[in-house]
Amino acid sequence: MTGSAPPTAEDPSKYRLPTDVKPTHYDLTIRTDLENLKFDGFVIVHLNIVKDTSTIEFNVNVTELHLGELILSSPALETSSVHPASDLKIDAKQERAILALSSTLPAGTTATMKVGFEGPLAASMLGYYRSAWEHEGQTKHYSVTQFGPTAARRVFPCWDEPLLKATFTVVLVSRENMVPLSNMPSVNEEIHSPDSKDESDTASWLTATLAAAPDTDTVPWKITTFAMTPPMSTYIVVFANGPFTFIEDSYKSPLSGKSRPLRVYTTPDLIHQARFALDVMRDVLPHYERVFDIEYPLPKLDTLVVTDSDVSAMENWGLITGRTSAFLLDPKKADLSARKHVAAVQSHEVAHMWFGNITTMAWWDTVYLNEGFASLMGEIIILDKLFPEWNLHAEFISGRLNNALNLDAKLSSHPIEVECPDANMINQIFDALSYSKAASVLRMLSRYVGEERFLKGVSLYLKDHRFGNSVSEDLWAGVGKATGIDIPKMMDNWVKKIGFPVVTVKDVEGGIHVRQDRFLETGAAPVEHNETIWTIPLSILTVSTDGKAVIDSGVVLDTREKTILLDTSKPYKLNAGSIGVYRVLYANDRLEKIADEAAKKASVFSLEDRIGLLNDAPALAKAGCIKTSGVLSLIYKLREASEFLVVDSMAGSLESIISTWWEHEDITEKLNLIRRQIFAPIVKRLGYEYPDGESVDDRQLRTRAITAAAFAGDKDVVKELTDRFAYFMKTGDNSNIPADLERMAIWMAVQHGGRAEYDAVKAIAIKPPTPSAGISAMIGLGLAQSDELADETLNYLLNDVRDQDLIFVFAGFRLNPKFVKYGCQKFRDNYDVLAKRLSGTMTLQRIVQHIHETLSSKADHEDACNFFNTKDTSKFSMALQQTYDTILARAAWIARSTADIKEWLDANALE
Template sequence: MAATHRLPANVKPTHYDLVVLTDLTQSKYFGTVTINLDILTEGTFIAFNVTELILKDAILISPSSTELFTGSSFQIDREREWDLDDTMLGFYRSSWINEGKEQYYALTQFEPISARKAFPCWDEPQLKAIFSITMISRENTVNLSNMSVASEETYVPVKGATDDLAWVSRILEEDGLQCEDKWKITKFQTTPPMSTYLVAYANGPFTFIESCYKSPLSGKVKPLRFYGTPDLTFQGQYSLDVVQKVLPIYEEIFQIEYPLPKLDTLVASAFDAGAMENWGLIAGKAKALLLDPNQRNLNTMKNIATGQSHEVAHMWFGNITTMAWWDNLYLNEGFASLMGEVIVLSEIYPEWKVDAAFISTALDRALCLDAKLSSHPIETPVPDAHMIHQMFDVLSYKKAASVLRMLSNFVGEDLFLKGVSTYLKAHLYDNSVTEDLWNAISEVTGLDITFVMDNWVKKMGFPVITVTETEHGILIRQDRFLETGIAESKDNETIWAVPLFFLTVSQDGKPLIDKQLILDSREKFINLDVSKSYKLNAGTFGVYRVMYPTERLTKIALESAQEHSPFSFQDRIGLILDARALAKAGLIPTSNVLTLINAIAKSEKEGLVWSTIADTLEDLTSTWFEQQDIVDSLNDFRGRLFGPLVDSLGYEYAENELAEMTEIRTKAISVAAEAGDKTVINELLMRFRASLNNVEGSTADLKLPPDLVRPACIVAGRYGNREDFEALKALTLETNSPSKAWSAMHGTTAVQNINLAQETFDHILTNAREQDFVYYFHGFYLNYRTRQFFSDAFMQNFDIIAKKFEGNFAIRMLIDFAHGGLSRKEDHQKIEAFYKTKDTSKFNMVLKQSLDSILAKHVWIKRSTSDIRDWLLAT
């Protein structure tokens, strides 16, 4: 990063003493901060980070009047009150409805660079310090922060006071905040050394539910609480249960005790990201944290468990050991994704088969993005503040997790985790870079991990391994894979060290997997009897695609579907996803994908494979959405595959049925409805209408199981009448069950009438909460009928939307949803021309990726329309 965007290295803060006065009645806050400094280089100036704050008094106390010395301190007051705004950044306000009235509470969101919006600070991750936080608030509210409360007492303002809090009395008097009101002062314990982006505090009418866990390392019992406004707190029990289960597992894996005295979770109605790993005070939006006890659907349970386990993983990855700078963000997010969403989650929910699900939900998503020329390396330079925000993408999370998962399976999970523990212990309360991690795992395994991993992290893209069979074996070759084909020579220079996970079959039919075989050159010949079964990337652990000769692909697919196959169902998932990507790139006919799916589906029993089939066919239908004859034929094919599943599984969910059964049923019903199955559509519409008439305790509500709420709402929006549409609009305002509200949002965007689509879009701009935009926009993205309308409407209102989300994470998703579904060259030209007149610095990467997606789909359609049409007509 250029020096002008980084603070000079002459000063390091060591201790912040932060006092915050919050008045929710007037939506204002005030504060002072005193910062102790280490002066690393003597000088005559200091520089720090601050934004949107007008400072009154800045007092530097130093042993010298002309030079800065270690032991200096820096004290800053605010000039006037600051409004608690609605930006979801810094110290901001959120709201809830209490007895029909809107009321407010306040909380922080500092990652990545918004601590400077709340108080002057050295706002870089490497500049760790300890924090003593004091909060002053009205007595009938609750104060929360990273640490436990050290003391709390009534505060009585005294006119003319001269003590350390005299400024509080003065402010209460000057600003007309009546001194006779009851106030309190809450002091929190001092934190360990931490980065500013992890500082957190909140004030509001919070209630809580609580639990605890016992440390397996020390035997200490530590409290766990879930906080929220009174209308939401009761829905936090499942989130609390997940935290209680995963914390001791992390301690045992890393052999490092969770160091803080408590761990709280706070749900907020207004929150930009999904959730945030504030040390000791996780915060997040309702969708990420709440499970209505009366609406326990499996998808919501999975999302909450995944998210909470991810955030708890950050207590070690990011909070104890922190990346030195944002170019190493993946050391936080990639590890939290792998540890939280796969390794630890599989221990508490083995029935979910999360490692296999990771192939579709993470690995494939990462490869699809990384197959674009507009991709970027996992570790990439961060030249300015706008780039920092854009680093929070699929590559920093999902590709990084995929690369680490590949390494874990290459060296063995036990050794991998031992190396990770070594890495964490070497950098407790400190910062780290990539080489620190590789060195620790090398120390444990005795392998040159830097040689194996360097290009996976520091180079853009990934390879496709092309297999050519000969009489005596196979020739394998690696080239950079792009969604438009094999990269040209100028973009095809990287040679990755590729763990091949090479599977062969023993004499008795058992799989033998060589995990140590690496392709670290352009080509390699492997001696092999090609009359027998073999496969690269067994288990789909590798971060690459594999292209076999057509006959071999067919043979592997047929054999993988057999009852005692040496190939796993994870292999079948990988085969389908690779085939789709290769077809899009023009390396195999698209009809091969359909043939592969047809062969596998005939005897498939695994829910995750069915989910992969459904998603692949949805991708094809979504790409050809403007060719109605192909859409109709693909829908017919989808109906033939999934209709029988609906017939056999029905619409009722047993209370204790296997998670996989629940997932298959929900997926089959959803796909059949999307494909236009009239029986399924009528059934869901009937159940939706019946459920609207329910009253507390009635049986009507049973007609719509929680897992069917979303598909039923979409059917009601797509095929229902005006009365159904109005019912959906009313449901979007449901506050007691946020999950129903999100489903209804998708329903209102599933409409086929453009006038209704315009009505929904107008509602979003004028009435929807900012945190709900992403759900509405995703619904429009999924609706083929309104894609063109939605893209145009977004551009017509771009200035309004961009202003609403200035500086927020959400703007990148909104851009992608608005344009990423289109596929015509003229769409590309129109969108590209529009943004030439706009400031795109905060989302230029995702805009380029969306434009690349449009062109890639355009080329795919042009190349493969005849092929896919012929196959569908012949089937």
């Protein structure tokens, strides 16, 4: 069972609000009752009547939100009309309400709609929800919003579409000892008194509300009014209420010289881990302003770190929110991967202040204009200015680019720009295509036209659409203006068409012949799926007479095939620097020559070239384009490599094969022997300590080699890690476990230990000293080898794990060959309970995909289909189809290549 691109909706009016009425401003009052875990309030929406209308149509999700009466006022009406909520016609599927009016509102007039509402502060991680934290042995709660992409309508009636921007004045009513937060700074705060002369809408409403329910008036309430926002979309509105504390700093705008305050908020028990995130926010902001020549427009920027979140982080304007693992780390004991993750997330979210907040996509079909840019700018271009030693441009290849190509190689992929006919589809496109493929094609464009000219074009684009909305053509216009190049001609098919090409290269007399076809992980693309012709920058690397690399960036392949003059007697390679979003297929003899050159100490091929080769090889083997033994030979030739990212790509290529043949013990045993032969010598050379002043490359290389050798069962490495954890268990002193080895020490302790080690790791999971330690421990529990401990882990998962963390425990089962299918089966056994817990979140589809995509047989595929055919999968249908494709592709790879792998291993996997 496979799928293709989602169908394009025929009529946008079926899923888009009519534009005869548009909001211009919201006066929004929310009261937060943390004692009773509920909220209430009212909204006054100021409307422009664009066309004559006798209906008012807006978004609202009434699953849990209860509406009061609606009061419509307009200068065009003699009197205000009052409507009970029962007057509304509700479209539950599209989450819309229609109010029929007794008379027509004429075009060119204005109106206001006032609506009261109330709802629960559920543990839903959507809308306005509660998050839990432990304080002095008791579970306490605070509240925070998650409105992206379509959850503002869960909290108040609104025009919940990105195009329908308006200004907001938010008023929060909270207990006097709580800290209220929103997009803008507060401009007034006062304790409410029924005797107050304050005659504002909020004060009057609160007085009447408290009079009707005096039991809620036992502790004083305060009213906090926040400054009015610029025009903005509903999905980046934010408010929160709780016992927050903060650390603060500021930055000085390089454009205006103005100083802005910056804060990170969280609960008091965690605030000591927030400094690094604050430093990154402070340091990246001036770079963004200089690059785009646009000053950050709000008077402050905060980050709120929460303990429950469906997404890693959310770019609410002026108040970023996100998980502890995204923003916190122990300043005294933080591994490099945690630092890189926090820096990337924080910089990514700050990038959204421009990409998404200042300029917003007109509709969700171009969400890549937000996410692709934030991924490229936030995680690579800007962050590299802070941490050049991290080699982020090269790391992008094995991270963002390779992940994008792996997903896009499926028949069930979708274009970067894809129609989104309902909320279910919108949630599903926040995937590696909207983030990583989009970032990759933008990176390719940037390198092709030159980064300086590209960024100048982006600046023009942002300025032309400041506080407005945009589509792809607007971006191309900006870059075209800065470069003089016909950008749509090059980019349209990369963005609007599904898939990507493989460029097949053959040596011919006097040069090379190149041909492009759509690449699929299952093999040659059928004719009906191979119609797109991409404009491909070939970026050909050749060697000069003095032995230096020469790169021709001007050659493009914009036809099905062509012949290019080239001296094939010397080394050459396409896609120099691995800039292009495509894979390259060479003839076997040419690939051998390229591999030989890549293995040289002074190779003309760059670090990026070798990473690209190692990423292409297993993908081409999986598709049947080359033999899998060729992948193993390539890795074997490069086994003396000493750069972290090359070794990391080698390890990843081996892991992709092992994770496919995980049920073939005879093969995995020999593959693990190869892993031990490659990675154990690196461990012996670098040791287990992380001396001050060593290079970032050596630090990462040591961690990667120890990880690969440990999972390959190297006895010395496993003993070293388990001994260090045993000392911690005995003494409580973890100082001999370097931060970068904490994860593997935890995992190996469980995998090679028993009850005592399991209990020690479970204690870390329950009360983690840092977010990264907690995640490592949750994953580690799934690595236990006994049935008893697997059942205990499942019980812990179902009863004690936060919803946002369920995927980590399932990930442990996925990493454990003995319990991969156990994890799948237990997920299915408890599916109804888990689906209810995770209803509406993105977490459910991620778990479905994560735990099933490691399956590798047609029988597994059939079992999965039979199960999910009995369930409502509309909220994750795309991810499910991609998972089905993955299982079948892995099964086909096994059928095609098992004999080939065995033959190579018999000849090379020798003790």
